[in-house]
Amino acid sequence: MLPLVLMSKKxxxxxxFKLLEFGAPVALGGFLVAAMILTPEALAALDAARANKLQRAVNICLGSALxxxxxxxxxVLIAAHFVALPIELGLGGAEIVLLALTIGISILTFVGTRxxxxxxxxxxxxxxxxxFLIFDS
Structure with missing residues (x-):
C-alpha cells in the first residue's frame, strides 16, 4: 500500500501541473489518480462481464470499493496527519444528492440474488x- 501511495503522490x-496548464478543475486530478489505481480491478471486472459472469464482475467491483x-x-488521512497537510472530505449539495442516489441504487442492486x-x-x-459534475464549477 505504501508504494502505491508514494507513487500517487509523485x-x-x-x-x-498539467491541470493548471489546461485550466481543468482541480477535482479532475484526484479522479485521474484514483482511476489509475483502480484500473486493474476495472479490467478484471470488464473481462468477467464480457464472459457473461455478471455476479463475478459485481464482486470484483465491490472488493475494489471496499x-x-x-x-x-x-x-491518506494518516499520512496527511503525519505531514500536517489539510484534507477536506466535504461534499457540496449536488454531490450529497448523488451520493444518496448511489447508495440507494446500490442497495436495490445488491439486495437481490442476481x-x-x-x-x-x-x-x-x-x-x-x-x-460531469467534476467539470461543473
Whole structure:
C-alpha cells in the first residue's frame, strides 16, 4: 500500500501541473489518480462481464470499493496527519444528492440474488453524472 501511495503522490505533482496548464478543475486530478489505481480491478471486472459472469464482475467491483474505502482513505488521512497537510472530505449539495442516489441504487442492486445489465447501466449513469459534475464549477 505504501508504494502505491508514494507513487500517487509523485504522479499527482505532474497531474496538478498539467491541470493548471489546461485550466481543468482541480477535482479532475484526484479522479485521474484514483482511476489509475483502480484500473486493474476495472479490467478484471470488464473481462468477467464480457464472459457473461455478471455476479463475478459485481464482486470484483465491490472488493475494489471496499479496498478503496477501507484502506486508501484511512492511509491518506494518516499520512496527511503525519505531514500536517489539510484534507477536506466535504461534499457540496449536488454531490450529497448523488451520493444518496448511489447508495440507494446500490442497495436495490445488491439486495437481490442476481444482477443484470440494466442495473449496471444505472450504476454507469450515476458514475457519468459524477464525472460531469467534476467539470461543473
Amino acid at each position: 504522479l499527482a505533482l505532474f497531474v496538478d 479496498a478503496t474505502i477501507g484502506l486508501t482513505v484511512p492511509a 444482477t443484470n445489465a440494466l442495473q449496471g447501466v444505472v450504476h454507469l449513469a450515476a458514475f457519468m453524472t459524477y464525472v
